[in-house]
Amino acid sequence: MAHFEARTSTTPGRIVVTLTGECDLAAQPELTTVLSAAVRAASVVVVDVGGLRFMDSTGLHGLVTAHQAARATGRRLYAVNASGPVATVLDITGIGNLLRPPVDDPRLAG
Amino acid sequence: MATDRRETHAVAEEPAFASRTDTMTYEVASDLRALRAFVWDAATARGLSAERVELLVLAVSELATNTLQHTVGGGRVRLWAEGDQVFCDVVDQGPARALGRDMPAANAVRGRGLAIVEQVCDEVTVRAAPEGTIVRIRLGR
DSSP states (O other): OOSEEEEEEEETTEEEEEEEEEESGGGHHHHHHHHHHHHHHOSEEEEEEEEEEEEOHHHHHHHHHHHHHHHHTTOEEEEEOOOHHHHHHHHHHTHHHHTOOOTTOGGGOO | OHHHHHHHHHHHHSOTTOOOOEEEEEOSGGGHHHHHHHHHHHHHHTTOOHHHHHHHHHHHHHHHHHHHHHOSSOEEEEEEEETTEEEEEEEESSOOOOOOOOOOOTTOOSOOHHHHHHHHSSEEEEEEETTEEEEEEEEEO
């Protein structure tokens, strides 16, 4: 099994990026490439981190950088489905709250 | 002769009640995964709970990443237990790390690695030694 994988699924106006494996320094180039392409291509990017076993500050760096790029153009990036150690690191850094999708964003439906 | 000197050094470095020490080196980013597995196994074998092991693995991965991003020559990790405490030394050729920084704002892009380490460990100390800069972290069981 690959160390880290990022798959994208596109619907009009929205891209879901599904991450699996371990998101660390070795994964950073791929994460950066995939997320920066996603925030250029859709107004809403949902990053599903539910399949990640591990994420550290280099993964957080990729998420926050993409979040900033999205915000700069009026777009949004959210992170969903965190659990275990990934939820822990999102929680202690405040990034879980920063990237939590609002319950009332209709672009997240379906 | 050289062997004798190393053994003497090891005894002087560690308290008499220290258990066996496990060591692993790392040089490139693709070593980090195996390093985390090493820490996971070594800390679990010393009775640290899964929740605490997760935090220790995160801290060591952050410190080793710091080595790889900011220094040359890689580094090494030593893990041992004393009583109900598990210790990890992360040794590299980088400068002494500045501790005591607050967690950056959530939307800050950089600067969270060491703040995460300080947040999840019970104690973090840094010292300069002949072998390099030693960041020592401790987690209680």
